[in-house]
Amino acid sequence: MHFEDISSFLDMGGYGLYVWLSFGAATLSLLVLWLDSFFSKRTLLTQVLTEQIRQARIKAAAEQSATAQQSATAEQRTNGETI
Amino acid sequence: MWKWLHPYAKTERTYHLCQRLLPWFSVLGLAVILFATVWGLAYAPTDYQQSEAYRIIYIHVPSAVLSKSLYSAMAIAAFIGLVWQVKTSFMAMMALAPIGATVTFVSLVTGAAWGKPMWGTWWEWDARLTSQLILLFLFLGVISLYKAFEDKQQAGKAAGVMAIVGVINLPIIHYSVEWWNTLHQGATIMKFDKPSMPTEMLWPLLLSILGWALVSAAIFLLRMQNEIIQRELRRPWVQNLANKNASLSEGK
Numbered sequence: 001m002h003f004e005d006i007s008s009f010l011d012m013g014g015y016g017l018y019v020w021l022s023f024g025a026a027t028l029s030l031l032v033l034w035l036d037s038f039f040s041k042r043t044l045l046t047q048v049l050t051e052q053i054r055q056a057r058i059k060a061a062a063e064q065s066a067t068a069q070q071s072a073t074a075e076q077r078t079n080g081e082t083i
Numbered sequence: 084m085w086k087w088l089h090p091y092a093k094t095e096r097t098y099h100l101c102q103r104l105l106p107w108f109s110v111l112g113l114a115v116i117l118f119a120t121v122w123g124l125a126y127a128p129t130d131y132q133q134s135e136a137y138r139i140i141y142i143h144v145p146s147a148v149l150s151k152s153l154y155s156a157m158a159i160a161a162f163i164g165l166v167w168q169v170k171t172s173f174m175a176m177m178a179l180a181p182i183g184a185t186v187t188f189v190s191l192v193t194g195a196a197w198g199k200p201m202w203g204t205w206w207e208w209d210a211r212l213t214s215q216l217i218l219l220f221l222f223l224g225v226i227s228l229y230k231a232f233e234d235k236q237q238a239g240k241a242a243g244v245m246a247i248v249g250v251i252n253l254p255i256i257h258y259s260v261e262w263w264n265t266l267h268q269g270a271t272i273m274k275f276d277k278p279s280m281p282t283e284m285l286w287p288l289l290l291s292i293l294g295w296a297l298v299s300a301a302i303f304l305l306r307m308q309n310e311i312i313q314r315e316l317r318r319p320w321v322q323n324l325a326n327k328n329a330s331l332s333e334g335k
Contacts, residue, residue, distance in 0.1 A: 002126055009125060013135035018200050022193040023124070026142045029192075030298065033185045037305040044312045048325035051316060 095320045097171055098311045101304040108304060112297030119291035127287050139197040144271075144288060145295035146190040150218060151253055153183035153299060157225070158250045161243035173239030174314060176246060177229055178306035182299050184222035191215060202266050210259035211267035214252060221249040235314060 003009040012019040123141030130137035157179040164172035194212065195205040206212065225242045232238030260269050271280055280288070315321045 002128060012138065013129070015134065015136035015200055018136060018196045019124075019138050022139045022142055022196040023120070025192045025196070026146065026189045029185050029189050030302075033182065034302055034305075036181075037302055037309065041305065041309050041312070044309055044316075045325045045328050048312065048316055048321055049329055052322050052325070 093171060094174075094311045094315055095318075098308055098324075101308045101311075105301060105304045105308075108297055108301035112294060112299075112301045115290060116294030116298055119287050119294045123287035123291060127284050128281070130284075133201060136197065136200050139193055141287060141291050143190060143193040143197055145292045146186045146193065147215070148292055149295050149299055150183060150187040150190050150215070151256065152296070153179055153186060154218060154222070154246075154249070154253060157183060157222075158246045161246040164239055165243045165247070170236065170239065170314070171311075173235075173243060174310035175303075175307060176225070176239070176243060178303050178310050180222050180226045180229075180242075180246075181306065182302050184219060184226065186295070186299065187215065187219040187222060191219065198266070207266055209265040209267065210263035211256065211265050214256045214259050217252055218249075218256060221245070221252060225249075 010016055010020075120141060124138055127138070127141075129135055157176050160172045160176040160179065163169055164176060191212075194215070198207070199205050225246050228245055229235075229238045229242040232241060257270075259265060260267050312321055312324075
């Protein structure tokens with residue numbers, strides 16, 4: 001170890017402010033970048049899921065309305081026949 | 084034939100390749116960067132001229148070196164994307180840009196924190212500092228140009244052209260300390276000569292450059308995956324992936 005004790009290590013020969021400012025800024029920047037990358041992956045995957053659910057719902061609704069229409073026309077036809 | 088053969092398999096394979104490499108680069112990068120930083124901060128000898136303030140070198144130089152390397156990598160990706168129409172290449176370009184911007188920002192901040200005690204000023208409009216600031220703006224420009232287009236193929240082309248044009252700034256940064264009178268000192272290790280630095284100082288510096296490179300690579304892999312997911316949102320394999328991921332996190 002180059003320094004005698006912890007306080008001289010923190011003091012950095014009187015340049016403590018500049019040295020620790022640099023190292024702090026670098027750590028913070030890299031950390032923010034990594035957190036952003038990490039959490040945007042999670043957000044994207046949830047987005048895929050919600051989109052999937054939405055598509056399934058749209059499909060189900062379309063099928064339902066199609067069958068409803070079919071039965072409606074079928075009913076009309078049978079109504080027509082009985083009258 | 085290539086393009087015709089793998090239009091679907093390609094991004095999926097790239098994704099899984101990233102997934103496989105990611106833990107290695109993350110762990111190794113973190114280990115090397117921590118080791119080198121502790122070595123540089125606490126064990127390397129002091130400088131006879133700048134005393135302990137010189138220790139800023141152990142982040143300033145790696146970040147500055149990486150800023151230029153990442154820009155070159157981004158420009159190469161842009162070139163491949165433009166010439167061979169590889170869309171994965173544009174994704175790589177966009178994965179690299181934010182990392183490059185962050186690293187350039189770090190080099191500027193640490194440079195300012197070093198300039199204050201040594202030159203007596205946080206900032207000076209001289210050649211090296213200004214060209215490095217332009218590099219930051221080029222990174223930000225590429226990112227914002229890409230975001231400005233709705234059609235991502237178009238966006239990739241426009242941002243790619245900008246990235247390639249910006250390469251002109253790299254030799255300017257490198258030679259700025261020779262071409263102009265500047266406060267910034269000349270090259271210490273990146274020159275065709277023996278490095279003008281004792282080995283006990285040089286080793287932690289080289290290691291920290293390696294550490295920064297590995298960490299940047301790890302973040303690149305992660306961001307590359309994000310770019311792929313974003314572009315392939317509706318592909319079945321991405322949907323399977325999301326499902327698997329959801330069931331995994333539920334299981335925890």
